[in-house]
């Protein structure tokens with residue numbers, strides 16, 4: 001109609017941001033030992049590519065949470081979903097395989113085997129997989145180990161025994177070993193507990209860069225506010241319950257929060 005202006009076309013909607021799949025989900029997880037409740041109804045959803053720190057006083061349930069997340073301990077109630085699989089629904093062989101393929105572990109006591117070279121240690125999770133196909137030198141266990149070692153800056157030490165490396169270098173080897181299977185989740189228990197502050201920052205930087213888009217999620221238990229401040233989010237446990245969750249807190253904010261629980 002003359003004189004009538006037509007309404008402008010609606011602005012295109014921004015495309016929804018893709019939500020990364022969950023690497024780990026805890027839904028109402030409780031864990032008791034005899035009559036004592038160690039975890040109380042813990043809910044947690046950790047998407048791939050995110051870095052979560054778990055803090056709390058000694059005895060607050062951090063290790064129990066980690067063990068339940070890894071399928072190493074069974075919740076008394078609630079469900080743990082790891083890489084889309086309900087852990088309780090799996091038999092022990094499937095659970096072991098799920099852990100080996102989808103989860104990488106980095107612990108304070110490094111568990112590197114002294115009789116093996118650095119390369120062999122990193123390749124071990126692949127060599128233990130009975131279904132593993134040898135592959136070409138590049139795609140086989142040792143080629144993949146070398147690529148993981150390259151990521152942590154230690155390819156030049158691949159032929160050395162772990163004893164010839166510093167503590168920080170050994171912990172970087174442990175990170176390479178955790179990464180070699182391209183897992184969905186890295187579980188780290190006090191990974192910097194035995195390291196000096198500078199070396200600790202190197203290892204934290206590696207974990208931080210690991211939890212990138214398209215990368216695994218990282219769940220790290222730590223007592224160190226400086227380490228926790230590297231994560232996207234810090235969860236505080238108190239007597240087995242989630243007492244608080246902070247987004248990108250500073251070390252100072254973490255100390256303040258810790259003092260409350």
Ligand SMILES: Nc1ncnc2c1ncn2[C@@H]1O[C@H](COP(=O)(O)OP(=O)(O)OP(=O)(O)O)[C@@H](O)[C@H]1O
Nearest residue numbers: 033034036038056057058059060061062063064065
């Ligand atoms: N197998 C078990 N049997 C009985 N009690 C247990 C068992 N495992 C853990 N507990 C108890 O559960 C509580 C939480 O233990 P957990 O190791 O999870 O705490 P934490 O926060 O990791 O402590 P820390 O920082 O000292 O490692 C503690 O009081 C502990 O004594």
